[in-house]
Amino acid sequence: MTLLLNPSKETAFTCEQIKPMTTVLIIDDDHFVRDSICDLLNLEGFQTLTADNGTTGLYLATEHHPDLILCDIQIPDLDGYDLLKQLRQNHLTQSIPFIFLSARVAKTDQRLGMNLGADDYLTKPCSAADLLEAINSRLSKRHAIQSQTQQELENLRSSITLALPHELRTPLTGIVTSVELLRLLADAPTKEDLLEIADTIQSSSQKLYRLIQNYLLYAKLEVTRCDVTLQAAFQQGAVSHPSPLVASVAEQVARQYDRAADLVLQLDFEQPQYVVRCAGSDLEKILLELIDNAFKFSSQGSPVRVKGCVEAGFYVVEVRDMGRGMTEEHIALLGAYMQFNRRIYEQHGVGLGFAIAKRLVELWQGRLVLQSQPNCATVVRVSLPQVPCAQVEPNELIDYADFQLQ
Numbered sequence: 001m002t003l004l005l006n007p008s009k010e011t012a013f014t015c016e017q018i019k020p021m022t023t024v025l026i027i028d029d030d031h032f033v034r035d036s037i038c039d040l041l042n043l044e045g046f047q048t049l050t051a052d053n054g055t056t057g058l059y060l061a062t063e064h065h066p067d068l069i070l071c072d073i074q075i076p077d078l079d080g081y082d083l084l085k086q087l088r089q090n091h092l093t094q095s096i097p098f099i100f101l102s103a104r105v106a107k108t109d110q111r112l113g114m115n116l117g118a119d120d121y122l123t124k125p126c127s128a129a130d131l132l133e134a135i136n137s138r139l140s141k142r143h144a145i146q147s148q149t150q151q152e153l154e155n156l157r158s159s160i161t162l163a164l165p166h167e168l169r170t171p172l173t174g175i176v177t178s179v180e181l182l183r184l185l186a187d188a189p190t191k192e193d194l195l196e197i198a199d200t201i202q203s204s205s206q207k208l209y210r211l212i213q214n215y216l217l218y219a220k221l222e223v224t225r226c227d228v229t230l231q232a233a234f235q236q237g238a239v240s241h242p243s244p245l246v247a248s249v250a251e252q253v254a255r256q257y258d259r260a261a262d263l264v265l266q267l268d269f270e271q272p273q274y275v276v277r278c279a280g281s282d283l284e285k286i287l288l289e290l291i292d293n294a295f296k297f298s299s300q301g302s303p304v305r306v307k308g309c310v311e312a313g314f315y316v317v318e319v320r321d322m323g324r325g326m327t328e329e330h331i332a333l334l335g336a337y338m339q340f341n342r343r344i345y346e347q348h349g350v351g352l353g354f355a356i357a358k359r360l361v362e363l364w365q366g367r368l369v370l371q372s373q374p375n376c377a378t379v380v381r382v383s384l385p386q387v388p389c390a391q392v393e394p395n396e397l398i399d400y401a402d403f404q405l406q
Contacts, residue, residue, distance in 0.1 A: 022139060023047040025066040027057035027083070028101070029075050033124070037070065040128055041135075054078025058086055061093050068139055070131075073102040073109070081116060088117045091232040097138040101126060149226045168211065174204030214352045217285075221359040234363060237279030238392040241401040242315060243267040243308050245280070249287040250306045257295040259304070266307040274386035276315040278364045280398035283384070286360050289353035290319045290380050297378070298323030314366070314383040326372040357382075 024041055028034045029052045038048045049066060051057035053076040061069060069087070073080035080100060087093040099120040100113045110121045120134045178200045185193055224230040239245070247265055254263040276283065294304045298321040307318040354370075361368040361382055372378040389397075 021045075021047050022068070023049060023064065023066040024135065025049045025051070025057065025060055025064070025069045025071075027051045027054065027069065027071040027075060027080070029053060029072065033072075033101075037131070040131070044132065052076070054080065054083045058083055061087060061096065062090065065092065066096065067142070068097045068099065068135060070099050070101055070135070073100060073104055073113070081112065084113070084116045084118060091228045095142075095228055097142055099134055099138065101131070168208065171204040171208035171211070174200055175208075178204070211352075214356060218352055218356050218359070221356065221363065224363060225359060231363065235277075235365075236396055237277075237282070238387065238397050239276040239278055239280050239283055240389070240397055240399040241269075242276050242283060243269050243400075245284060245400040246287055246306060246308045246317060249284060250291050250304075253288065253291045253295055254304070259295060259300060262295075262298075262300070262302060262304050264303050264305040266305065266309075268309045274310075274313075275389055275392055275397060277385045277387050277392075278360075278366070280400070282360050282364065286357045286382060287317065289357040290317075290382070293353055294319050294321035294323070294378070294380075297321065310386065311383070313386055315386055317382045317384075318379060320377060320379045322377055325374045325376050325378050354380075 022045075024046050026034055026037050026041075026048060027050075028037075031052070034050050034052065038050060041048050049060050049064060051060055055077040057069075057071065057075070058078060060066070071080045071083060075083075078086075080102070084098055087096065087098065094117075097119045098117065099122060100110075100118050101122045101124060102109065102113075103124045104110075105123045113121050119138050122130060122134055178197045181193075181197055182189075185197075224234050247267055250263055250265060251260070254260045278286075291304070291306060298304060302322040305318075305320040307316075307320075309316055358368045361384065364384055366382060366384040368383075369381045370378070371381075
């Protein structure tokens with residue numbers, strides 16, 4: 001089986017859209033095929049690494065992090081399938097585009113390769129044009145994803161620059177005004193005046209602190225979402241008996257809004273055989289932001305329902321309020337720095353709470369679904385995966401069976 005190496009002017013491809021000196025790792029025990037591919041790719045401006053067996057290929061992929069891997073299936077030591085499995089299990093190599101180039105033409109072989117996570121499957125003999133087209137396509141796709149990620153991070157920086165000064169001004173104004181009032185009352189302050197001023201300073205300081213913490217957390221989550229290495233370090237933790245935590249967070253938020261009577265809890269306190277795959281602090285943050293939004297955007301006297309139960313391998317938390325709701329267009333545009341109809345309703349905040357909750361749920365491989373109708377109801381449904389207790393390390397697990405939030 002040979003590789004054709006005579007690309008015509010019509011079929012030759014270049015790397016103009018790919019970063020300079022892109023590196024391709026070629027793993028094949030046939031030295032003629034391996035050298036032919038190297039000559040072709042070097043001619044097209046690529047750098048190449050080569051290996052004649054799976055073990056060496058795995059080492060080179062882990063050490064050098066090539067931009068793309070081209071691999072045969074029938075290679076010594078570690079065949080192409082097992083090599084791909086190990087690459088996809090390593091957070092340092094799991095996102096590298098991987099193309100099989102094999103003499104196996106059966107559909108079952110191709111399907112197995114794709115199911116294991118290969119990005120493409122080419123059969124020998126393969127023309128230079130087909131090979132270059134496949135490589136260029138996969139690298140262009142990866143380049144587009146990286147560019148989109150970079151643009152999202154740039155948008156995040158820009159949004160923070162524009163939104164942060166305005167959001168900081170409101171609590172700072174409360175603090176500055178209170179200090180000025182203290183100066184005016186310095187000669188003859190009453191106890192009631194001092195307590196009122198202290199309450200204003202405390203409330204404004206807490207709002208300012210939470211705002212800054214949310215900005216920092218959201219920026220961290222955005223960076224983590226774009227970095228597989230950070231994701232692997234992030235996803236450590238699990239929760240047993242989450243319902244008491246749900247109840248405690250909901251009751252705390254209801255008290256803060258002086259609406260304890262509006263809270264309706266529907267929670268399953270049965271002993272679970274599975275635990276929720278989510279760090280305790282992250283689950284608490286998800287609950288806090290979603291339940292806080294439900295009270296913030298609904299009226300005194302209207303119910304806020306918080307439901308928690310197990311459904312089909314997921315722990316599901318549902319938060320429902322009877323507030324002003326949102327249109328489908330608003331839901332589609334919902335993001336970290338978007339708050340709708342602010343001139344009418346004048347609530348503070350820039351939508352960071354919902355965005356943080358959504359990012360946390362996604363990083364823990366869960367799902368967050370929002371449904372809403374204007375002037376009717378808004379329902380946020382969070383589903384977090386459950387795992388058997390045996391699959392969780394003891395130092396990762398937090399048990400909330402007797403938990404009471406202070």
